[in-house]
Amino acid sequence: xxxxxxxxxLKKYFKTPGGMLHAVDDVSFSINRGETLGVVGESGCGKSxxxxxxxxxxxxxxxxxxFDGEDISDVDDHKLKELRRDMQMIFQDPFSSLxxxxxxxxxxxxxxxxxxxxxxxxELDSRVTALMETVGLALRFRDAYPHELDGGRRQRVGIARxxxxxxKFIVCDEPVSALDVSIQAQILNLMQDLxxxxxxxxxxxxxxxxxxxxxxxxxxxxxxxNMVEKSPKKELFDNPLHPYTKALLSAIPQASIHRKKERxxxxxEITSPINPxxxxxxxxxxxxxxxxxxxxxxxxxxxxxxxxxxxxxAKELAQG
Amino acid sequence: MNNxxxxxxxxxxxxxxxxxxxxxxxxxxxxxxxxxxxxxRFCKNKIALLGLICLLLLVAMALFADVIAPEGYDxxxxxxxxxxxxxxxxxxxxxxxxxxxxxxxHGSRISLTVGMISVSIAAVVGILLGxxxxxxxxxxxxxxxxxxxxxxxxxxxxxxxxxxxxLGPGLFNLMIAVGIGSVPGYARIVRASILSVKEQEYIExxxxxxxxxxxxxxxxxxxxxxxxxxxxxxxxxxxxxxVASSMSFLGLGLEPPIPEWGAMLSVGRPYIRDYWHLxxxxxxxxxITVFSxxxxxxxLRDALDPRLKQ
Amino acid sequence: xxxxxxxxxxxSIHYFADKTVFKAVNGVNLSLERGQTVGxxxxxxxxxxxxxxxxxxxxxSPPGKVVSGEILFEGKDLLKMSASEMRKVRGKKISMIFQDPMTALxxVLTVGDQITEVIKLHExxxxxxxxxxxxxxLEMVGIPAERFSEYPHQFSGGMKQRVxxxxxxxxxxxxxxxxxxxTALDVTIQAQVLELMTKLKKEIQTSMILITxxxxxxxxxCDKVAIMxxxxxxxxxxxxxxYDNTAHPYTIRLFGAxxxxxKDVDRLEPIMGLMPDPSNLAPGCRFCPxxxxxxxxxxxxxxxxxxxxxxxxxxxxxxxxxGLA
Numbered sequence: 001x002x003x004x005x006x007x008x009x010l011k012k013y014f015k016t017p018g019g020m021l022h023a024v025d026d027v028s029f030s031i032n033r034g035e036t037l038g039v040v041g042e043s044g045c046g047k048s049x050x051x052x053x054x055x056x057x058x059x060x061x062x063x064x065x066x067f068d069g070e071d072i073s074d075v076d077d078h079k080l081k082e083l084r085r086d087m088q089m090i091f092q093d094p095f096s097s098l099x100x101x102x103x104x105x106x107x108x109x110x111x112x113x114x115x116x117x118x119x120x121x122x123e124l125d126s127r128v129t130a131l132m133e134t135v136g137l138a139l140r141f142r143d144a145y146p147h148e149l150d151g152g153r154r155q156r157v158g159i160a161r162x163x164x165x166x167x168k169f170i171v172c173d174e175p176v177s178a179l180d181v182s183i184q185a186q187i188l189n190l191m192q193d194l195x196x197x198x199x200x201x202x203x204x205x206x207x208x209x210x211x212x213x214x215x216x217x218x219x220x221x222x223x224x225x226n227m228v229e230k231s232p233k234k235e236l237f238d239n240p241l242h243p244y245t246k247a248l249l250s251a252i253p254q255a256s257i258h259r260k261k262e263r264x265x266x267x268x269e270i271t272s273p274i275n276p277x278x279x280x281x282x283x284x285x286x287x288x289x290x291x292x293x294x295x296x297x298x299x300x301x302x303x304x305x306x307x308x309x310x311x312x313x314a315k316e317l318a319q320g
Numbered sequence: 321m322n323n324x325x326x327x328x329x330x331x332x333x334x335x336x337x338x339x340x341x342x343x344x345x346x347x348x349x350x351x352x353x354x355x356x357x358x359x360x361r362f363c364k365n366k367i368a369l370l371g372l373i374c375l376l377l378l379v380a381m382a383l384f385a386d387v388i389a390p391e392g393y394d395x396x397x398x399x400x401x402x403x404x405x406x407x408x409x410x411x412x413x414x415x416x417x418x419x420x421x422x423x424x425x426h427g428s429r430i431s432l433t434v435g436m437i438s439v440s441i442a443a444v445v446g447i448l449l450g451x452x453x454x455x456x457x458x459x460x461x462x463x464x465x466x467x468x469x470x471x472x473x474x475x476x477x478x479x480x481x482x483x484x485x486x487l488g489p490g491l492f493n494l495m496i497a498v499g500i501g502s503v504p505g506y507a508r509i510v511r512a513s514i515l516s517v518k519e520q521e522y523i524e525x526x527x528x529x530x531x532x533x534x535x536x537x538x539x540x541x542x543x544x545x546x547x548x549x550x551x552x553x554x555x556x557x558x559x560x561x562x563v564a565s566s567m568s569f570l571g572l573g574l575e576p577p578i579p580e581w582g583a584m585l586s587v588g589r590p591y592i593r594d595y596w597h598l599x600x601x602x603x604x605x606x607x608i609t610v611f612s613x614x615x616x617x618x619x620l621r622d623a624l625d626p627r628l629k630q
Numbered sequence: 631x632x633x634x635x636x637x638x639x640x641x642s643i644h645y646f647a648d649k650t651v652f653k654a655v656n657g658v659n660l661s662l663e664r665g666q667t668v669g670x671x672x673x674x675x676x677x678x679x680x681x682x683x684x685x686x687x688x689x690x691s692p693p694g695k696v697v698s699g700e701i702l703f704e705g706k707d708l709l710k711m712s713a714s715e716m717r718k719v720r721g722k723k724i725s726m727i728f729q730d731p732m733t734a735l736x737x738v739l740t741v742g743d744q745i746t747e748v749i750k751l752h753e754x755x756x757x758x759x760x761x762x763x764x765x766x767x768l769e770m771v772g773i774p775a776e777r778f779s780e781y782p783h784q785f786s787g788g789m790k791q792r793v794x795x796x797x798x799x800x801x802x803x804x805x806x807x808x809x810x811x812x813t814a815l816d817v818t819i820q821a822q823v824l825e826l827m828t829k830l831k832k833e834i835q836t837s838m839i840l841i842t843x844x845x846x847x848x849x850x851x852c853d854k855v856a857i858m859x860x861x862x863x864x865x866x867x868x869x870x871x872x873y874d875n876t877a878h879p880y881t882i883r884l885f886g887a888x889x890x891x892x893k894d895v896d897r898l899e900p901i902m903g904l905m906p907d908p909s910n911l912a913p914g915c916r917f918c919p920x921x922x923x924x925x926x927x928x929x930x931x932x933x934x935x936x937x938x939x940x941x942x943x944x945x946x947x948x949x950x951x952x953g954l955a
Contacts (some may be wrong), residue, residue, distance in 0.1 A: 057527060081374075084530040097521035100627055101543040103354070111529035143354075145626040148906060151674075161529065180673035180843065185887035186898030194898065207816065214889035214898065237891065251821035253846030255888055257634035257873045265825060266818045269786045327938075328879045330954060335879060335922035 004169060004201045005054070006030040010063035012046075012053045019275035023049040025225040027063075033168075033220075036195065036202040037215030038233070040209055040248070044270055046225040047205045048092075053170040053250040055087040056080055068168070085115060086163040087245065092174035094154035098146040104157055105142040108132065111164040131160045134191060145185070152183035159190065169201045176211060188215060208251055213237060218306075221245050224273045224281040227300060241309040241318055244282050280311070288313050340454070361623040368619020374612035382428040389422040394577040402595045412597040415589065420597065424605050427579035434495055434564040434580070435557040440558075442500030443553050446506020451537050453507065454514030463512070468504040476501045480563055483573040494573045498563050502556055509552055513545035520544075547621045554617030558610035583605050634702075635837050636662040636724075637686070641699035642861075643677075643684050646692065647802045650909040654680040656861040657699070659935070667831060667838040669848035672858035678841045682807045682860075685839075686726055687716045703805070722752040725798040729810040731790035736781040741768075742778035748800045767796040770833075771826060781935065788819035792826065796947050803887065806838045812847060824850055845888065847864055849873060857881050860906040860916035867942035877944045879923045915947065923948060 012024040020058055023046040031037045043045045052058045054065060054074070064073045072083060093099035098107055109128050111117075118124040132139055135156040146154055155175060162170055172191070176184040192215065194200060206212050212219055213233060220230040221242065229242040240246045247264040268285050279294040280286070286293065300310040303318070311317075363369060397417035405412045411420035427487060453464040471479060484497035517523065518541065526540045567573040574580055581602040588598025596616010654818035655677040662668050671676050674853040679717040683689050685701055687708060701708040708719065712916040736744060745764035749755065755763070769793040782790060792809065798806055811827070812820040828851050831838060840852055848855055848869075857865040857873040857880070865878040876882045886899040912918050918928040925947060933947045951954055 014717035052524075055528070057524060081530050084528065091521045091525055093521055097525050098872050099526075099540050099544070101625075109610045110526075110531075114530050114535070143641060147627045152904070158525070161525065161734065165529070168800060180905065181884060181887050182673060182901035183905075185889075186902070187888070189897055209817070210889040210891050213891060214895070234571045247818060249891075251817045252891060253820075253824070253850050254891065255845035255849060255873075255885060256892075257869050263568070263821060263825075264819060268820060269788055270816070327875060327954070328882055331877075331879050331882050331923055331948070 002033055003030045004033045004066075004068060006066040007054060008066070009063040010050070010053060010065065010172050011061040012049050012058060015063045015074075018272075018276060022046075022225045022273045022276055024053060025273070025276075027222075027225075027227045027229060029220060029227065031169075031201055031203065033201055034195070034199045035217040036204050036215055037203045038212035038219040039203060039222060040207065040212050040219060041222035042207060042248075042270055044224070044272070045222040046273070047207075050222070051089070051173050051205050052297045053202055055169075055171050056083065057088060057089065083096070085165045086168045088165065088167040088170045090155075090158050090170060090172045090175045093178055094151045094158060095146075097158050098154055100146055103143045103145055104132075104137070104149075107146070107157060108160045108164060111161060115165060115221050117165070127164070131164055134163065134194070150183075151179050151187060155179065155187055156190070158180050159187075159194070161197075163194070165202070166198075169203075171203045171205070173205045174207070177206065177208060183210070191215065209249065221248065224270065224276065226281050226310065228282065228298070229307075229309045230300065230312070231304075231309075235304065235307050239304075239318075241303055241307065241314040242282075242311050243286050243288055243317070288317060316319070328422035334608060345514055347532045358623045359628075361621055363620065365619040366492065367615045368623075371612040371619065374608060375616055378428060378432060378609055378612070382432050385426045385429055389419075389425040391419065393423045393426040393579045394418060395422075402591070402598075404595075405528055405597055411601040412595075414584075414598055415591060420584075420601050423579035423584060424581070424601050427581045427584060428605065430491070430578060431561050431564075431581040431606070434491070434498065435561045435609070438495040438498035438560045438564070439502075439553050439556045441496060442502040442556060443506050443549065445499070446509050447542070447549065449503070449511025450507035451514055451542060454511035455518060455533070455537055455541065461511075464507070468507050470477065472504045477563060480567060481570065481572060484567055489572060489575065489611065492576060494564055494567060497567065498560050498570075502560070505556075506549065506552060509548050510542075510545060513548055514541055517541050517544045546624055550617050550621045550624075554613045557613050558606070561606055561609070633664055634661045635664045635704065636839075637702040638681070638685065639700050639702065641681065641684055641701065642697040643680050643689060643694060645694050652908040653911055654682065654694075654861055654908055656911075658858075658861070658863055660856055660863060662839060664804075664836050664837055665835050665856060667840055667852045669852035669855045670839055670841045670858060671843065671845060671848055671855060673843055673905060675860075675908060676858040677861035677908075678858055679809055680861075680932060682726065682809055682841055683948055684837065685807060686724065687711070687722055688720075718752070720738050721748055721803070722801045722941050723803055724805045724807065725801070725803040727791075727794055727798045727806060727808040730814050731787060731794050732814070734752045735790060740779045740781055741785070742780075745791070745797050745800050748797055752801045764796075764800065767800050770792075770799070770830070771796045788815055788822060790824055791819075795823075795826070795830070799836070800836065801834060802834060806836050807841070808838060809841045810843070811840070813842070813844070822846075826850060845885065859885075860911055861908065862916060862945065863943075864917065865943065866947045867939075871939065871942040874937065875942065877938055877942065877949060878917075878946050879948070880917045880923050883922075917944075932947070 007030070008028045010027045012022055014021040014023055027050060029037065039047045039050060049058065053060045063126065066072070067079050075083060105128050108131055109124055112124055112127055116137060117129055137153060137156050137160065141149065146157065149157070176187050179187060188211065196200060204212060204215055216233050218231065219236050220227050221244065222228065223244050229236065229240070229245045236245065237249070240249055247266045248266045250262065266285050271284060278296060280297055283289040283293040290313070298310045298312045300308045303309050303314055341573060395418060397413065400413055400417045403409050403413040407453045409421065411418050411424060414420055441474055449468065450463050453461040460555060480501035483500055487493035501609040523536060523540055526536050561582055564573055565580060565585060568580055568583040574583065585599050591598050638658055638660040641655055641658045645654055655706040658681055660668065667793050670681065672678050673747050684696060685708065689696060696709055703719070703724065706715065711719070735741065735940070742761065742764055745767055746757070746760045749760040750757065764779055768775050768778060771861050775790060775794055785793060796884060809900060813824050814822060824847065840848065842848060854866070854868050856863045857878065859880050867870065871882065883899065883901045887901055889898060901920055906916055908913070914930045915928045917932050918924050921928065929946050933945045935945050936949050936951050938944050938949050938953055947955065
């Protein structure tokens with residue numbers, strides 16, 4: 001397995017009237033070809049910003065991004081356009097991510113036109129047809145407009161658009177959160193099939209832990225711009241180390257009446273990452289917080305093979 | 321609890337009927353060409369259709385003015401001043417005995433051209449400036465909008481007057497003068513709607529598939545800002561005709577014998593108490609033009625929006 | 631305790647637009663006993679919210695219209711009440727918690743004023759008394775009374791939802807209708823709000839109808855569950871019946887479509903097909919076009935309501951009274 005994407009010390013700050021907003025603060029990770037990295041966190045934790053910064057939809061503040069063996073941290077417009085063929089994105093809201101004034105075939109064919117992939121309109125037509133079949137869209141919707149389709153189908157259009165240029169890597173920003181359960185399952189299956197067929201690599205951003213568990217190989221948990229825990233999926237769910245991950249896992253309501261778990265209730269709410277204080281960002285809500293947690297931020301350390309956690313007390317707490 | 325297993329297992333075991341992905345619907349989506357679809361939506365709006373017909377008639381009148389009124393527009397008949405409408409002079413004659421019908425027909429050429437072209441000038445420049453300001457934001461936005469603010473702080477007619485005075489009289493200069501005066505209005509409207517459209521996810525998606533900025537503006541942003549622009553433009557034609565006429569009245573537009581509806585109004589104004597027909601007919605002509613443009617514009621706006629399909 | 635506080639009988643609500651009729655709610659029967667929480671579960675367009683608005687008498691009309699049925703509250707039919715009688719019930723006896731706490735509060739009034747307003751509308755008391763009561767309400771939902779005169783934008787999402795809950799509870803209503811009260815919140819905040827709602831339910835003995843699409847939330851706080859599909863309640867029973875003894879093919883497959891935290895599956899089992907179109911419903915069983923267990927009879931005849939085990943109602947041709955057909 002070779003590494004497709006490596007991100008080192010990525011930072012993205014926004015200037016706000018209240019001060020510097022540390023949306024993504026010193027995040028590093030890597031993804032292997034054909035694998036899925038799930039990024040979980042609550043609203044405002046910087047997970048969407050992370051995804052957008054990685055594919056250069058937002059300019060980064062600092063840090064290094066290595067894609068396919070090539071440093072793409074700083075690229076010019078020309079190179080960026082080349083890169084876009086390999087990195088695509090699937091958006092959260094199937095209702096606002098499609099231009100309401102373009103028909104389905106226009107939306108799907110647009111990337112092909114921009115990159116002059118097809119020699120003539122006949123070839124373009126057959127490419128669009130093939131893409132629609134790949135994502136399971138009936139061909140009679142070629143000339144329909146987005147508002148005539150339901151959420152699941154619109155999301156299929158978004159997926160087809162992302163696949164049009166045959167990318168290697170796709171950032172999926174909450175692609176199923178706006179969908180109903182029964183439709184959500186259809187889309188998740190489609191994405192898994194596509195990944196297998198085409199060897200795609202995904203970053204899957206979501207707030208839904210059960211979805212991320214279903215689709216990812218590795219999972220990283222974010223809290224206020226920091227990555228607090230990163231581990232293979234099974235390890236994370238069997239043996240969560242960070243107190244935030246534990247609370248998050250215990251907070252999910254389960255569709256069963258037998259598994260009444262001990263719930264760790266977090267006090268307070270997520271604070272804002274504007275001009276954050278030094279120390280662990282989670283310390284304010286953490287029941288295990290000590291003085292050292294408030295003084296300096298804990299580094300992301302490998303606690304078990306492949307299992308990283310940013311908490312001073314993780315080891316000691318894990319031992320009981 | 322024995323049938324706990326049985327219900328679920330039974331259902332899952334016996335559930336073998338195949339469900340086609342799309343069997344749930346029986347709507348038949350028929351392929352239609354886009355133009356035909358827009359035309360179809362437009363035709364549903366009867367009043368808009370009426371507006372289009374009126375507009376076409378007006379344009380035809382302008383094109384065939386020489387056929388409809390072969391006598392020309394400046395035959396003075398001083399023995400026959402202020403004649404009321406009759407079989408000979410359908411709309412009567414004016415203060416120097418010229419046939420008003422002939423003048424209205426010939427005037428349509430000038431008035432329609434002035435109205436449409438000056439609005440086009442204003443719209444094109446305004447849309448361009450507005451989209452650049454709205455799309456790029458920041459300093460670009462500030463510079464463009466502050467300059468336009470200066471323009472806006474001068475009353476529109478005064479601005480047009482000074483531009484016309486600088487350029488000198490003449491039809492083309494008149495259109496430029498009237499057009500520039502209304503640029504800030506378009507720019508403001510376009511900028512405001514671009515600011516809201518810009519935040520939509522499909523703009524981000526367009527960036528993502530490698531669209532250039534120009535393509536994003538013209539293909540993704542502007543089509544979604546059409547509605548207010550169309551409304552402003554159709555209303556703008558009317559005011560352009562009126563502004564042009566006031567300028568002619570002040571001697572900065574067209575030279576007198578040339579018929580122009582606005583100018584005809586100002587010529588007739590002193591006699592309005594005794595001879596109503598001097599102002600009534602050019603006035604009606606302006607009214608019909610404005611009305612048909614407005615309803616046509618509304619209809620067009622709705623027809624171009626694929627979401628408003630009933 | 632089996633006195634029925636609220637009883638919905640054969641309620642149908644349709645929306646009329648041009649030439650199409652959108653059948654949002656079709657013959658819903660539901661009863662709520664004192665102190666009980668009923669979960670109303672379904673996907674988008676199942677008619678959950680329309681049912682709730684029907685009970686509140688808030689169906690926008692036109693285009694909406696209650697076509698048939700009655701809603702008995704303490705023995706009186708809410709649908710026959712005049713607008714002014716209904717206003718007295720709404721907020722006082724039955725109140726509603728809305729989905730989005732960001733828009734449910736008026737941004738230019740302080741939260742204290744908004745709670746006081748409800749109290750003054752329905753109870754004869756002075757402004758001072760009302761304000762004191764409002765402060766009490768805030769404390770009850772876990773907000774310090776000092777925040778009484780703050781504006782909604784000074785509260786975070788979870789705190790706003792607490793304020794909304796305190797407004798709904800201000801007059802100690804008999805029934806609360808909560809429409810997706812935690813959907814807009816983050817998981818850890820949702821856990822806090824659910825905890826609060828469970829606590830309050832015990833404290834003030836209110837009955838509640840909880841509308842949600844999340845079977846996990848239902849499992850946490852409901853006593854009874856009603857599964858809605860295409861404007862009908864297709865399965866109804868207590869928690870145990872629905873979760874352990876699921877009967878309707880739709881419910882079974884709905885559970886199957888949720889990724890499970892405890893189990894590992896390679897592929898989810900989605901329900902194929904699309905949500906039903908309320909202007910064009912199947913003539914027989916509404917779920918029939920998507921059902922893998924369909925039989926010829928399903929396409930033509932709507933299934934009757936049968937009681938498979940005591941208290942467990944199912945609408946499906948596969949069952950008869952007492953079990954499988």
